[in-house]
Amino acid sequence: MSIQENISLLPYNTFRMDVKARVFAEYNSVEELKELLVRYKGEQILHIGQGSNLLFTKDFDGIILHSAMRRARCVSEDEENVWIEADNGLVMDELIEQLCDMGISGMENLSYIPGEVGASAVQNVGAYGVEAKDVIETVRAISVETGTEHVFTNAECKYGYRDSIFKNELRGQYIITYVVFKLNKHLAPKLDYGNLRSEVSGEMSATAIREAVIRIRKQKLPEVSETGSAGSFFKNPIVPRELYESVAARYDKVPHYEQDGGIKIPAAWLIEQCGWKGKKKGGAQCYEKQPLVLVNAGNASPEDIIHLAAAICADVKNKFGITISPEVNYI
Ligand SMILES: Cc1cc2nc3c(=O)[nH]c(=O)nc-3n(C[C@H](O)[C@H](O)[C@H](O)COP(=O)(O)OP(=O)(O)OC[C@H]3O[C@@H](n4cnc5c(N)ncnc54)[C@H](O)[C@@H]3O)c2cc1C
Incomplete structure (x- = not known):
């Protein structure tokens, strides 16, 4: 160590x-x-x-x-599936690249999301119609208090939109050490999200989907190696139907999706309507290609990011009566 x-x-x-x-x-x-x-x-x-x-x-x-544990191994397989146990410190995208190369599918839509395997099971990372919860079978974790291991089933992880038991009741109480993913030997492509289907070129394969996802992400999101950010800064709010209807009565073509008994409105749309897209406050900036992302536009201090986020939240609340909250963990 x-x-x-x-x-x-x-x-x-x-x-x-x-x-x-x-x-x-x-x-x-x-x-x-x-x-x-x-x-x-x-x-x-x-x-x-x-x-x-x-x-x-x-x-x-x-x-x-x-x-610094960064390995993965096959722990079981049958005709249809293969179960891969990955160490917490393995970079998710490296794992996904290897799996795609081997023709194992299930995670290709999650390509190019930064982060490690352990965190993916905390965050329930998601992109292009797939979430980590769709492929997680079990999560092995060590209790911070007692040092003993507990194996959580997928159901016990209480997954929701970018959410899990590890962000709520058990916040800070367990360290995830290994995650077992249940993956497919035969490709079952999920292409219905956004323009993904039309972006896939050549013969359909996990790798072709991965490459399409990476191309789309590179057009929209900042490169981690070039621009400081934490990806989507805010969660998309799910609001009661009456609130959505009052917004829809005042604005044309409000993008929305039914979810969890409410209506999800993209936070990016709300932020853009408030005029924040591309705007700077100190060293922090609302990203010009995707207003859901706040970036470090050069030597931003934590206060710069906090003030920009607070100003955006206040404007969205004033204009729409909708509260948007950070997806990013403030430490
Ligand atoms: C450019 C960019 C694009 C992004 N795009 C997406 C996207 O499309 N979809 C998406 O869902 N997210 C996205 N994100 C957010 C981020 O990639 C994910 O939340 C990712 O899972 C974080 O992984 P990490 O290893 O960096 O975790 P960290 O940020 O280091 O930690 C995240 C949380 O997990 C906890 N944690 C970390 N490891 C463990 C462990 N082993 N045991 C217990 N708790 C642990 C931490 O304490 C913290 O609470 C993006 C981020 C960036 C910068």
């Missing part, structure tokens, strides 16, 4: 916030993770992946844990 003290978290968060952590510890095995949990018992602990959904608002006076 490696333990560093008082280090900058700049390389460990995609928003590129230059804050410090008192301790940054990286482990190579579950045994090492358990040792760290004993050593730092009672301290404030935060486990991170690639830091692609975090906004560090200030120096972190606690222990940051990170996994």
Whole structure:
């Protein structure tokens, strides 16, 4: 394991916030993770992946844990399916690339989402009509308090839109160590979302879909290596039908989808209507190609991002009476 003290978290968060952590510890095995949990018992602990959904608002006076476990293995298979167990620290997109190369499908729509396997099961990452919950079979996790393992079934993870038990009742209580994904040997393409179907070129395969997804994402989203961001900053609000109808009476062609008994209105549309698309506040900017994304337009401080997000939320509330809330975790 490696333990560093008082280090900058700049390389460990995609928003590129230059804050410090008192301790940054990286482990190579579950045994090492358990040792760290004993050593730092009672301290404030935060486990991170690639830091692609975090906004560090200030120096972190606690222990940051990170996994250097980055393998995956087949644990079972039958005629139709294959079960892959992946380590928490494996980069999701590397796993997906390998699976597509092997002709194993199920996760290709999730291509190019930043982040590691452990976090994908916390966040229930989703894109182009597929969510992690659709392929997660079980999640193995270690209790921060006792160091014992618990295996969560998919149902026990209580998945919802970018949501899980690990973000609610069990927030901060478990460290996910392995995720078992149930995948397909035969391609069952999911192409109904947006313009995905028309983007797939050549013979249909998991790789062809992956390449199409990557092409679309590159047109719309900032490259992590070039521009600091945490992807979609806000969740799409699901509002009562009456509220949607009052908005639809005042505006032309309000985009909307039925979901969970309410009406989902894209936060990007609400933000654009408020005139924020492309606008800057300090070093923070509402991304010009996708207003749901806030970017670090150069040396943004945490306060710059916080103030921009708050101003956008206030404008959406004033104009539409709709509350939008961050998807990003404020730390
Ligand atoms: C350019 C860009 C595009 C994006 N596009 C999408 C998208 O299309 N769809 C989508 O869903 N998301 C998207 N995201 C958000 C982000 O990629 C996901 O939320 C991803 O799952 C975060 O992974 P991470 O490893 O960076 O986790 P982090 O940001 O480091 O952590 C996220 C949360 O998970 C917790 N956590 C991390 N690892 C563990 C573990 N092993 N055990 C327990 N808790 C843990 C952390 O404490 C934190 O609460 C995007 C982000 C960026 C920057």
